[in-house]
Amino acid sequence: MCGIAGAINLRGETVPDLGRRLDVMGELIAHRGPDDHGTWAHPHGHVGFAHRRLSIFDLSACGHQPMTDDAGQVITYNGEVYNWPEVRTELGGDWCTQTDTEVLLRAHERWGADAVDHLRGMFAYGLWDERATQLTLVRDRFGIKPLYYAQAGDVLYFASEAKALLPFLPAIRTDREGLKDYLAFQFCLAGKTLFDGVRELLPGHRLTVRNGAIRTERYWEVYYDLDWTHREAWYEERIEALLHDSIRMHLRSDVPVGAYVSGGLDSSAVAGLASLYDPGTTPAFTGRFEGPEYDESRYARLLADERGLDLSVIDLDVSDFTREIERVIYHLDFPVAGPGSFPQFMVSEAAARDVKVILGGQGGDEVFGGYTRYLIAYFEQCIKAAIEGTAQNGNFVVTYESIIPQLESLRSYKPLLQEFWREGLFEDLDRRYFRLINRAPHVEQLVNVEALGDYDPFHQFAEIFNGRNVGHESYFDKMTHFDFKTLLPALLQVEDRVSMAHGLESRVPLLDHPLVELAATIPADVKFPGGRLKHIFARATRATVPAQISERTDKMGFPVPLVEWANGPARDFVRDTFTGDRDLYDRRAVLDALEGEAKFGRTFWGLFSLELWQQRFHDREHEFRSLLTTETTT
Structure with missing residues (x-):
């Protein structure tokens, strides 16, 4: 487990002050790897890597990264390939270390891009292949390990954390579509982030850079091909x-x-x-x-x-x-x-x-399938089926009668049920689930949504929700698939x-x-x-x-007494946080809304954490800029 970063000039030209840029990125992710650090720069200066190591396998200096091999490959790698001993046996030959990093290098030499198909684990890595003159970035199937990238001029940068890319952006601005996603879901869709110009490499994807062209592709997908042959x-x-x-x-x-x-x-x-x-x-x-x-x-x-x-x-x-x-x-x-x-x-x-x-x-x-909202959604479908007599049409898997014993677990969700059923009852499945998870209506009176443009998160939501890899009409599978993705x-x-x-x-x-x-x-x-x-x-x-x-039906998911604190012992801290208005919202309106926030409501958290984020990254943009002109420590 480590922190990785790198840069490549898409025109094959020297990256100015490449060593300094690598050092800056390494410093910003230093917490990820307190045990060792290193950089590698190509002799031509057009590509280089930075690495911060957290030593888990082979604690010796043999595991130092970036790691090179005799085939002209260089890697900076974050994660664990748990089956590396089995893969190493399959590859055979002599080995210099007891690390999965060396196994990953050898796997790429043997299988090329298909190496990832042999791996079980969590990983994000950048690999330079000198013979192919190609940079490859890979992220694991589920997104356990992070990988972000941004292009500034002719240079593509990548890193384990987005903060390591900020010194190279023309300006630190909020991505308006990403912010609309955030207001709806408290996360972004389709590789967007809240930083304009910073993208997330999606889980199960790889990105390649060759001859100045950037190409992304999916290498893994989960398919909901139902197996009816087993009990x-x-x-x-x-x-x-x-x-x-x-x-x-x-x-x-x-x-x-x-x-x-x-x-x-x-x-x-x-x-x-x-x-x-x-x-x-x-x-x-x-x-x-x-x-x-x-x-x-x-x-x-x-x-x-x-x-x-x-x-x-x-x-x-x-x-x-x-x-x-x-x-x-x-x-x-x-x-x-x-x-x-x-x-x-x-x-x-x-x-x-x-x-x-x-x-x-x-x-x-x-x-x-562990979220209570799945039960809420199916409860509505069961009512609809009971009315229409369509209990076996494939859109749901439970009947009105069978679901009744489970409804006790919805006792604390009565306010959500009231809101969910306030409008649009019995709409299409995608629209109903969107309404169930969409948080934007809670902030529409507090946030200047019109300033964020015409983008509607529902359309990207629906594309994921109705993904072809689900392939059938199971409401349960569509809901869990969206949340999984x-x-x-x-x-x-x-x-x-x-x-x-x-x-x-x-x-x-x-x-x-x-x-x-x-x-x-x-x-x-x-x-x-x-x-x-x-x-x-x-x-x-x-x-x-x-x-x-x-058999518990009352699992809470690590609830935080945030609203109680914000209206009680942390009242002054919270109000001092909102010291001035933003173009996006009025602080007085946010603080007034806090007074009526439900105990486990997310509206206040969404705007409070957004304000802290803007203060730390936007208001202190100059600190990231200054890193390129001041000495870093190692």
């Missing part, structure tokens, strides 16, 4: 087997490994399985706020006692929030996906004192930034691609029978996870 018991067995295999691989490390434990099914399954293969006692970490509504640590303790985990509970309060939230936003690069990034940041900081690698449960909700990468951005801010490698075993590809073939009425969220995953992990956890 539930077979899927349970296959999921369980693939989970065990994934956990074994994700535990490979030359440094200590721990686990996040939130009290929910996903992290409990991962940590519980890890304890079976850890010869010692697995360190585990959870966070809590004061008050029963914000404290799920009893479930984490239950798992720890049953599986023999060494649990550390990190207590968090409002003073932590006011002290650290600006640092959180800086490390995130963009405000994204909700206030849960704050407690994750704090728990990661505590975990990094004891371990260098940590396992998490990210991905379970999107792969196996968009929300999951946003959550993985948080996962990466809050851990790497502290030099901690976060691994997500539920996103092993054989497991994900299997899950996509499971019919929705097996994954979601009678509206039971994550049913098949809970069945497959019942030997490891206590029933009190797997």
Whole structure:
């Protein structure tokens, strides 16, 4: 796990002060790799790499990057290829290191672009091939590891974090379409970011630069080709087997490994399985706020006692929030996906004192269907089917009668249901799900949306939601597919930034691609029978996870008492944050709206974090500019 960056002149000409530019990018991502650093520049000066290393395999100097080979290849690589010993055996020959980096170089020499098909893991890397005079950028299938790029003049820059690209932009401006996406979803679609001119290489994609031409292509896709030939018991067995295999691989490390434990099914399954293969006692970490509504640590303790985990509970309060939230936003690069990034940041900081690698449960909700909104959406479909007598038309997998026992879990969602059903009842599936997740209507009275142009996020939403790789009319698969393609990468951005801010490698075993590809073939009425969220995953992990956890219907997802703090002990901090008006919104209107914000509402967080982001990156643009003219430290 590391930080990577680089630059290439598209005309093949020398990049002015290339060494300085590489040093600047390396400095801005130094937190990602505290163990070692290096740069490489081509003798002609038209391409170069910077690297910051977090040593996980082969802790010796042999793992230094950028790494070169005798075939004229140079690589700067971030991530882990968990099956590197198997790939190395397949490749054969003599080896100089015990690293997956060397294996990746040799794999590219053998298989070229198809090398990525042989990899299981999380990765983002840049590879220069001297013989082909080609730069290749690759990002893993799910976007676990980040990769951004920007073109300034004739030079293309890339880096693990967008902040490393900002010194080279003509100006730091907000991307208006990206901002419209953010206001709707609290993340961006289709590779956009909140920085104008900065793009995200999409998960499962590669970018190549050759003879001045930039080309991007998808190398992997998940296909929802449903398998009707097997019964539930077979899927349970296959999921369980693939989970065990994934956990074994994700535990490979030359440094200590721990686990996040939130009290929910996903992290409990991962940590519980890890304890079976850890010869010692697995360190585990959870966070809590004061008050029963914000404290799920009893479930984490239950798992720890049953599986023999060494649990550390990190207590968090409002003073932590006011002290650290600006640092959180800086490390995130963009405000994204909700206030849960704050407690994750704090728990990661505590975990990094004891371990260098940590396992998490990210991905379970999107792969196996764990969000309560899926139940809300299906409840409406069931009512429609009952009225029209179309219960078997393929658009849903549960009947009105079968869903009734699950509706108790919607008790705290009554305000959302009222809003959801206020207009547009029984519309097309894409329009209905868009209404369910679209947050923009909450801020329309606060934000000058007209100034952002005519772009409508719904159209790109619908293109993803109705993707051809789904190939059928299952509402459940369309919803989970959209979240898998968009929300999951946003959550993985948080996962990466809050851990790497502290030099901690976060691994997500539920996103092993054989497991994900299997899950996509499971019919929705097996994954979601009678509206039971994550049913098949809970069945497959019942030997490891206590029933009190797997059968929970009140999982909160690390809620933060943000609104209570903002109207209470953090009131002055919040109001001091909004010290002046923006063209985008009026601070008084935002603060007035805060008074009526629901306990777990996201409107205030969306604008509060956006304001902190503008202060840190836009208002201090000169600090990024000055890096090119001042000395950096190493």
